[in-house]
Amino acid sequence: MNNENEIIEINNNQAPENTLYCPYCDRPTEIVDSKVIYRKPGYGLIYLCPFCSAYVGIHKGTLIPKGTPADKQLRELRKQTHYSFDVIWSNKTILKRIVGDIEFNHLKEKNLTYRKIAYLWLAKLMNIEVKHCHIGSFNSEQCAKAIDICNEHI
Numbered sequence: 001m002n003n004e005n006e007i008i009e010i011n012n013n014q015a016p017e018n019t020l021y022c023p024y025c026d027r028p029t030e031i032v033d034s035k036v037i038y039r040k041p042g043y044g045l046i047y048l049c050p051f052c053s054a055y056v057g058i059h060k061g062t063l064i065p066k067g068t069p070a071d072k073q074l075r076e077l078r079k080q081t082h083y084s085f086d087v088i089w090s091n092k093t094i095l096k097r098i099v100g101d102i103e104f105n106h107l108k109e110k111n112l113t114y115r116k117i118a119y120l121w122l123a124k125l126m127n128i129e130v131k132h133c134h135i136g137s138f139n140s141e142q143c144a145k146a147i148d149i150c151n152e153h154i
């Protein structure tokens, strides 16, 4: 027999760690099918604030939110940010021009996608860490800044 006297900790901590709180009213959001918003099934689950209707999508097969819940105005701003950012990362010529040929080749050698390269570039200009550089998590000011930065380079 080995020393089997280890204490088994039972993790009874069923605290709602997955609860996502609404950034507008601080109340817990609810997980619901996005058909309540889109009126069509098939778009997966969302975290929805039942009080102010802010919401955010959930990555399929997980409870991981795709960003932070957003109200209508912020959702619209994030959409615009995506439009501008998509032009940057989906265009190799633009991407090469803004990061520079040498850096671009260097990053491609590391097998980074165009999208990832563009996020690295954007994070740098926004003075944030790349791990925080997700449009789905941007607030209004960050969206405005990102749109300006992208549009300047298109």
Ligand SMILES: [Zn+2]
Residues within 6 Å of the ligand: 022, 023, 024, 025, 026, 027, 049, 050, 051, 052, 053, 054
């Ligand atoms: Zn709310």
